[in-house]
Each structure stands twice: as structure tokens, then as C-alpha cells.
Amino acid sequence: MQINLTTFERIRFRALVGYVILAFIATILSVIILGILLPAWFKGKSSPLREPLILLLYVFFSLFTFSMLSRAGLCYNRLLGKFPPWRTLGLYSLWAVPQVIFTLSAFFLLYFPISFFMPEFFKERFIEDTSMVLLSSDRHVLANLLNFLTSVFLAPVIEEFFFRGILLTRWTVKWGVARSIFASSFVFAFLHLDPIGAFCFGCVMAVFYIRTKSLFIPMSIHIANNSIPSIIGWFEILFEDSPSQQGTLEEFQELWWIGLVGFVILIPCAIYFWRHYIRDTDWRVPYLIESDGCENKVPLSD
Numbered sequence: 001m002q003i004n005l006t007t008f009e010r011i012r013f014r015a016l017v018g019y020v021i022l023a024f025i026a027t028i029l030s031v032i033i034l035g036i037l038l039p040a041w042f043k044g045k046s047s048p049l050r051e052p053l054i055l056l057l058y059v060f061f062s063l064f065t066f067s068m069l070s071r072a073g074l075c076y077n078r079l080l081g082k083f084p085p086w087r088t089l090g091l092y093s094l095w096a097v098p099q100v101i102f103t104l105s106a107f108f109l110l111y112f113p114i115s116f117f118m119p120e121f122f123k124e125r126f127i128e129d130t131s132m133v134l135l136s137s138d139r140h141v142l143a144n145l146l147n148f149l150t151s152v153f154l155a156p157v158i159e160e161f162f163f164r165g166i167l168l169t170r171w172t173v174k175w176g177v178a179r180s181i182f183a184s185s186f187v188f189a190f191l192h193l194d195p196i197g198a199f200c201f202g203c204v205m206a207v208f209y210i211r212t213k214s215l216f217i218p219m220s221i222h223i224a225n226n227s228i229p230s231i232i233g234w235f236e237i238l239f240e241d242s243p244s245q246q247g248t249l250e251e252f253q254e255l256w257w258i259g260l261v262g263f264v265i266l267i268p269c270a271i272y273f274w275r276h277y278i279r280d281t282d283w284r285v286p287y288l289i290e291s292d293g294c295e296n297k298v299p300l301s302d
Contacts, residue, residue, distance in 0.1 A: 006073070007072050007074055007075070008072075008169055008170045008173045008287070009173060010071075010072040011068070011069070011074075011166065013170065013171075015068060016065065016162070016166070016167075019064040019065050020061060022060070023060035023061035023064060024057065026056075026060040027053065027056045027057045027060055030056050031053060031056075054150055054155075055146060055149075058154055058155065058158050062158060065162070075287075078286070078287055079161075079165050079166075079169070079215065079287050080165070080214070080216065081213050081214035081215055081216065081286050082213070082214050083214070084214055084216060084217065088217075089216065089220045090220075092208065092212075092217050092220060092221055093220045093221055093223070093224040094224075095204070095208075095221050096221050096222075096224035096225040096227075096228060097228075098266055098269040099201055099204065099221070099225050100225060100228050100229070101262045101265060101266055102197055102200060102201075102262065102266055103194055103197030103198070103201065103225075104258065104262055105197075105258065105259040105260075105261075105262030105263050105266070106196040106197040106200070106259070107194045107196075107197060107259075108255065108256060108258050108259035109196075109256075109259035109260075110194070110195075110196055111252075112252075112253065112259065115249055115253055116253070119249055123249055125193075144234070148234070151226050151230055152223060152226045152227045153223060156222030156223045156225075157219055157223075159188070160205065160209075160215060160218045160219045161219075163185075163187070163202060163205075164184065164205055164206055164209045164218050165209075165215050165287075167183070167184040167187065168180050168181065168184045168209070168285060169285050169286075169287045169288065171183050171184060172285045172288065173288070177210070177283050177284075177285060180206075180285075181202075181203055181206040182203070184202060184206065185198075185199050185200075185201075185202030185203045185206065186202075188201075188202040189202060201225070205218035205222065207277055207278065207281070208221065209286065210281065210282070210283060210284070210285060210286070211282075213286040213289070214286075215286075
């Protein structure tokens with residue numbers, strides 16, 4: 001039986017880029033309008049809703065893109081796959097712990113030399129320009145809540161849907177599985193401040209999606225991955241005497257060893273992942289597997 005690739009042959013990466021640009025323009029216009037109507041909420045770098053505005057970008061991009069996907073005849077049930085048992089989701093979510101360790105280690109090893117060669121850039125981007133919002137007023141409480149919901153729930157779901165669901169499948173049709181994993185992870189890494197950690201994270205999520213045939217698995221891992229630093233940040237705000245105190249460049253440079261220790265800790269995890277999720281895996285992308293109608297009946301593997 002021949003697989004019908006018409007849906008993903010109609011989807012173009014350049015169209016998605018165009019929708020990103022349109023979403024960015026719509027977000028800027030919305031900020032201008034909201035800034036006029038609610039100046040106290042959007043004035044200055046310390047404005048309570050400066051960071052959560054990414055929510056608008058996600059919303060506009062989703063609205064623009066879903067219309068194109070529907071016109072292309074995308075079957076969402078088939079793309080998402082089977083919803084696994086909650087216990088399975090919980091067990092896979094534990095993979096967020098080594099992912100966070102790897103991301104932190106890669107961040108230290110990448111930006112440690114940059115902190116010496118470009119100290120002003122590093123201080124401006126990672127020390128002075130903090131995205132942490134203090135719980136100092138009702139507006140800041142709302143801003144923290146919106147930021148938490150966006151980074152922990154909305155961003156993981158939308159990013160996994162488009163990077164692992166849409167881009168991975170589209171480029172598999174065009175280039176094959178291996179190249180599509182690399183390309184979709186590269187684009188994912190390009191949009192993050194920790195490109196090494198984000199690239200490896202994207203590759204791992206692609207493997208889990210292909211292995212389990214369920215997009216809910218990488219979504220749950222991504223949610224858990226983003227929740228860990230967010231929850232730690234909230235506890236720092238709630239329990240530290242001076243939550244607004246920033247670190248220094250010297251303190252960051254003194255912690256270079258964290259990167260090496262993290263990679264050593266991850267060696268057993270990498271071996272386990274290779275043996276259980278790389279070897280003997282069915283490398284067919286879920287959407288391109290033969291299925292009756294619009295229902296994904298492929299069983300979920302552990």
C-alpha cells in the first residue's frame with residue numbers, strides 16, 4: 001500500500017518562516033497598542049509584562065499556521081499519535097533530569113571562553129538583562145504566572161508540535177530521517193540561547209517521538225525540562241532574602257568545573273539511551289506509517 005505524502009508535500013518551510021515574520025509583526029503592533037492603553041504595564045525594561053509577551057508571539061504564529069495545516073489536510077490525530085498511560089508519561093518525563101544537566105553543562109562550556117573574550121556582551125546578556133520578574137506587586141504576580149504558563153506549558157507543546165511533528169515529518173519526506181532529525185534540531189537550536197544543549201535536546205526528542213510513535217512523549221519531557229529551572233527560580237524568589245541580587249562575571253567563571261562534572265555524570269545515561277532507544281528502533285516517522293483513515297493505531301512502545 002502506497003503512503004499518501006500529499007499533505008506534507010504541500011507544507012513549505014518558507015511558509016512557516018513567513019508566518020513567524022507575520023506573527024512577530026502582529027506581536028509588535030499589539031505591544032504598541034497595549035503600551036498606549038496600559039502604559040504602567042509595559043514601560044521600561046523592568047515592566048512586569050515585558051518577558052511574557054512571548055505568549056502573544058506563540059498565539060499569533062499558531063493561529064496563522066494552523067489554517068495552512070488544515071488547508072493542507074493535516075490529520076492531527078495521526079500526527080500526535082496515541083496518548084500513553086499517565087504512568088508512561090511520568091516515567092519518560094524523568095529524562096528531563098539528564099537533559100537539564102546536559103544543557104547546564106553545555107552552557108558553561110560554551111560561554112566560559114566567551115565570558116573572557118566578550119565579557120561586556122556576556123554581562124549584558126546573561127547577568128544584567130535578567131528575565132526574572134519579582135513578586136513585588138499584583139502586576140508582577142500576574143506576569144510571573146503568565147511567564148510560567150508560557151515557558152512550562154505553552155512553549156513545549158507548540159515547539160514539539162512544530163519542530164518534531166511538522167518539520168521532522170516534512171523534511172523526512174524530502175531528505176530522509178537522519179537528515180531531518182539533524183535539520184529540525186539545528187533550527188530548534190538556532191532559536192535558543194544554549195545552542196549546543198538545544199540541538200542535542202532536539203535530537204533526543206526526535207528519537208523519542210519516532211521510537212514511541214507518540215508526540216505526547218516529547219511534549220511531556222519538554223514540559224518537565226522547562227519546569228525544573230522555572231520552579232527553582234520561583235523558590236529563589238520566595239525564600240531568598242535578596243532575590244533581586246545578581247551574580248557576577250567572576251562568579252560564573254569560577255564555576256567552569258560544573259560543565260565537566262555534568263558530562264561525567266551523564267555518561268551512564270548516554271550509554272543507556274544508546275542501548276535502549278537507538279539500537280533496534282523502527283526509524284519510520286509516525287505520520288508516514290500506513291494507517292486506516294485518520295486514526296493512529298500504532299501501539300506505543302516503552
